[in-house]
Amino acid sequence: MVSIEDKKISPSKKIIDDVKIQIIYIPLKSKLGYVYKPTVKVGDYVCIDDTLGINVTTDFALKSSVSGTIVGIEKKYISNGHLVDCLVIENDFKEKYRNKLGKKKDITKYSKECFLYMLQNSGITGMGGGDYPTFIKYSTNNKINYLIVNGIESEIYSSSDNALMYNYAEEILECIDAITEIMDIDKAYIAINENNSVIIKKFLKHINTYPNIKIYPIIDAYPSGWERYLVNEITNLNYENNPSEVGVIVNNVSTIYSIYELLKYNRPSTEKIVTIAGAGVRKPANYKVKIGTNFSELMLKTDGYSKINNPVLVAGGAMMGKSIPTDELIITRDLNTILVLEETNQKSEKCIKCGKCSEVCPVGLMPVMIIDSNDRTKKLRIDKCIGCGLCSYVCPSKIEVREILESMKEK
Amino acid sequence: MREFKKENKVFIKSNNSTSKIFNRYLYCLIPFLLLIVFYNLIWGSNIYVLNLFKSIFISLLISILTQYIFNLIKKEYNISKVFLHDQILTISIILGLFSINSNIFLIIISSLVTVIIKNIFRDINISSTLYGMLVILLYSYYTNDLNTPLTNLKELSYVGTYELMVTPHGGIVDYLFGLNNIYLSPILSVIAFIYLFNKKSIKYNIVFSYILTFFIIMLLFGLFNNMNIWYLFLQLTTGNILFLSVFCLTDYTNTPTTGEGQIIYGIILGILTSVLRFVVPDLSVVISLILGPILLTKIINRISFKLKYDKKYYYLILSISIILVLITLILLNILI
Numbered sequence: 001m002v003s004i005e006d007k008k009i010s011p012s013k014k015i016i017d018d019v020k021i022q023i024i025y026i027p028l029k030s031k032l033g034y035v036y037k038p039t040v041k042v043g044d045y046v047c048i049d050d051t052l053g054i055n056v057t058t059d060f061a062l063k064s065s066v067s068g069t070i071v072g073i074e075k076k077y078i079s080n081g082h083l084v085d086c087l088v089i090e091n092d093f094k095e096k097y098r099n100k101l102g103k104k105k106d107i108t109k110y111s112k113e114c115f116l117y118m119l120q121n122s123g124i125t126g127m128g129g130g131d132y133p134t135f136i137k138y139s140t141n142n143k144i145n146y147l148i149v150n151g152i153e154s155e156i157y158s159s160s161d162n163a164l165m166y167n168y169a170e171e172i173l174e175c176i177d178a179i180t181e182i183m184d185i186d187k188a189y190i191a192i193n194e195n196n197s198v199i200i201k202k203f204l205k206h207i208n209t210y211p212n213i214k215i216y217p218i219i220d221a222y223p224s225g226w227e228r229y230l231v232n233e234i235t236n237l238n239y240e241n242n243p244s245e246v247g248v249i250v251n252n253v254s255t256i257y258s259i260y261e262l263l264k265y266n267r268p269s270t271e272k273i274v275t276i277a278g279a280g281v282r283k284p285a286n287y288k289v290k291i292g293t294n295f296s297e298l299m300l301k302t303d304g305y306s307k308i309n310n311p312v313l314v315a316g317g318a319m320m321g322k323s324i325p326t327d328e329l330i331i332t333r334d335l336n337t338i339l340v341l342e343e344t345n346q347k348s349e350k351c352i353k354c355g356k357c358s359e360v361c362p363v364g365l366m367p368v369m370i371i372d373s374n375d376r377t378k379k380l381r382i383d384k385c386i387g388c389g390l391c392s393y394v395c396p397s398k399i400e401v402r403e404i405l406e407s408m409k410e411k
Numbered sequence: 412m413r414e415f416k417k418e419n420k421v422f423i424k425s426n427n428s429t430s431k432i433f434n435r436y437l438y439c440l441i442p443f444l445l446l447i448v449f450y451n452l453i454w455g456s457n458i459y460v461l462n463l464f465k466s467i468f469i470s471l472l473i474s475i476l477t478q479y480i481f482n483l484i485k486k487e488y489n490i491s492k493v494f495l496h497d498q499i500l501t502i503s504i505i506l507g508l509f510s511i512n513s514n515i516f517l518i519i520i521s522s523l524v525t526v527i528i529k530n531i532f533r534d535i536n537i538s539s540t541l542y543g544m545l546v547i548l549l550y551s552y553y554t555n556d557l558n559t560p561l562t563n564l565k566e567l568s569y570v571g572t573y574e575l576m577v578t579p580h581g582g583i584v585d586y587l588f589g590l591n592n593i594y595l596s597p598i599l600s601v602i603a604f605i606y607l608f609n610k611k612s613i614k615y616n617i618v619f620s621y622i623l624t625f626f627i628i629m630l631l632f633g634l635f636n637n638m639n640i641w642y643l644f645l646q647l648t649t650g651n652i653l654f655l656s657v658f659c660l661t662d663y664t665n666t667p668t669t670g671e672g673q674i675i676y677g678i679i680l681g682i683l684t685s686v687l688r689f690v691v692p693d694l695s696v697v698i699s700l701i702l703g704p705i706l707l708t709k710i711i712n713r714i715s716f717k718l719k720y721d722k723k724y725y726y727l728i729l730s731i732s733i734i735l736v737l738i739t740l741i742l743l744n745i746l747i
């Protein structure tokens with residue numbers, strides 16, 4: 001873990017939520033590679049929450065975030081830097097639902113089966129960057145003892161989860177309580193950076209009503225929001241592939257909030273808070289926009305770009321984000337941060353074998369050894385690399401260690 | 412639509428850099444120079460100061476020229492690179508400090524050897540100076556009798572008193588500040604270490620484990636042989652053990668890259684130095700530090716990978732280290 005300077009927007013700063021986006025793009029392939037077969041065609045009228053496509057292998061639905069007409073299919077960039085086909089919907093701003101249900105008073109009153117069915121049909125995926133269908137996490141046969149809610153944002157610019165927690169702490173607690181009740185989970189922890197006192201205070205104000213929910217302060221360093229680290233730190237348990245193996249489910253706070261809307265209004269959230277920051281943005285802020293918003297349209301309708309040399313557009317945080325060649329980037333559920341940064345062009349030098357990359361690697365890899373030993377990469381566990389980028393961050397020779405490892409991994 | 416440069420990388424970087432790290436080593440050498448200059452100008456001899464500048468100047472000149480020739484061969488024509496990237500300044504100052512009392516011919520040879528070794532074995536950086544030092548020390552061994560109270564124990568009825576161990580080579584202050592013009596200041600070496608440690612610019616595990624191993628062996632050896640604290644003091648303050656452990660033992664390029672590996676490396680070199688101490692006192696550190704990278708670094712890097720993932724190896728390494736220390740002690744007792 002390494003302490004990295006903080007450039008976050010204060011959570012108390014107003015979320016900008018009044019930007020009206022005309023054209024919405026719903027990608028037919030997710031970040032993790034789930035492909036959705038369209039169930040609508042050009043010319044169809046869709047309402048909010050209508051199914052637009054189905055992933056055949058998981059029987060998982062892709063939902064519309066607006067009401068309007070399907071006007072075509074176009075290729076746009078998504079958060080992993082890939083160009084994918086997207087359904088184009090012309091938003092009519094009528095916010096129509098096909099069958100709108102009333103607000104549910106007590107959201108704990110769902111059966112487990114019903115909850116899982118709703119998750120599967122809602123299109124809710126991990127909103128902390130993972131993009132993993134949430135219903136798969138909950139459809140485990142293992143007894144779940146702990147629910148860990150990840151409220152850590154260790155990337156230096158990202159503050160969308162902080163803004164969400166600041167504004168919706170009560171709703172988040174209500175939802176966690178409901179999930180623990182429905183899924184018969186013993187205890188829930190909300191992991192928050194220990195220095196994030198504003199958010200901790202927000203939760204503490206309401207937490208007394210929920211005796212099985214605890215706040216768990218986590219060291220303020222990068223990458224303290226890493227799932228494996230959180231599980232080990234909070235429960236002292238280690239797992240091979242999935243936390244549910246050891247009776248733990250980890251959800252990001254935004255996913256929890258999305259589940260809250262599903263349980264409360266019988267539909268998942270259609271909007272998402274995203275941090276837009278960096279020296280190349282005129283008005284850095286947290287924006288609440290429709291899922292499927294095109295970043296270029298958002299920039300046109302807000303204050304836009306400021307002038308910097310060699311700007312790069314980054315989808316995701318400064319450490320783990322991907323560079324995108326145009327601003328035709330779609331804001332999907334998993335995308336929390338978009339940055340416009342100035343490319344510094346630091347020249348890399350010869351490796352001095354200082355070992356700092358090995359020292360900081362949260363997985364315990366030895367990047368410098370992996371790079372030096374082409375034929376033994378597997379033995380040196382290159383596959384365990386989580387791509388956190390700390391090795392590249394600390395390298396005094398400014399070598400892009402992670403990129404080298406990634407290209408070796410691909411080979 | 413607006414276009415951007417596509418660049419896959421980590422978009423923020425720590426403000427540490429290789430030149431910053433190397434410059435810190437250079438800054439750490441300045442107090443050694445200042446101490447020698449001021450002390451000798453005020454209380455010592457001006458000749459000594461002149462000799463210092465002479466040796467630094469010659470080693471700098473020879474090193475720069477030799478390095479530039481190597482750079483020209485590599486088609487790097489910019490002379491500033493010699494100063495900025497090749498650490499020639501640091502290397503020349505270390506060599507200059509070591510060759511104050513040497514003749515010009517010896518300084519030239521040692522500088523040449525250093526830079527040639529540095530360029531032939533590209534994994535060697537500051538520690539290439541060890542080869543230059545080796546030349547100087549071997550010559551001194553050849554021309555003088557360099558026996559110190561550390562080696563001729565047999566001839567002493569009892570050892571370890573202040574008068575016997577410290578006074579002949581100056582008092583305690585002379586030893587600590589390197590004012591006897593024989594060894595470089597241990598105190599300044601410790602301060603340099605603290606500075607580099609604080610700036611995260613040194614492989615501190617190596618220094619810790621090296622000094623600790625050496626200290627434990629010497630302490631036990633002293634206790635077994637009824638020697639008192641001054642014996643230990645002399646062991647630690649002579650032979651430039653602290654200076655070399657800070658500046659040469661931690662050479663980035665040819666030492667293990669993991670913390671675990673660095674500890675093992677330091678332990679083995681500590682044992683090696685302790686043994687050699689009784690054969691060639693002043694050369695002991697230099698030889699150990701030359702042998703270390705040649706024999707150990709690659710294999711230790713491999714072992715430390717196992718250590719990272721299997722904790723039982725920790726106990727194995729700890730047991731081996733204790734056994735090695737005990738064997739060393741027995742060996743030393745036989746040697747004297």
Ligand code: SF4
Pocket residue numbers: 350351352353354355356357358367368391394395396397398399401668
């Ligand atoms: S941090 Fe950079 S310079 Fe240091 S060992 Fe790793 S790759 Fe080499």
Ligand code: SF4
Pocket residue numbers: 357360361362363364365367384385386387388389390391392401402405
């Ligand atoms: S990117 Fe991979 S190798 Fe580098 S520090 Fe992170 S996990 Fe370790």
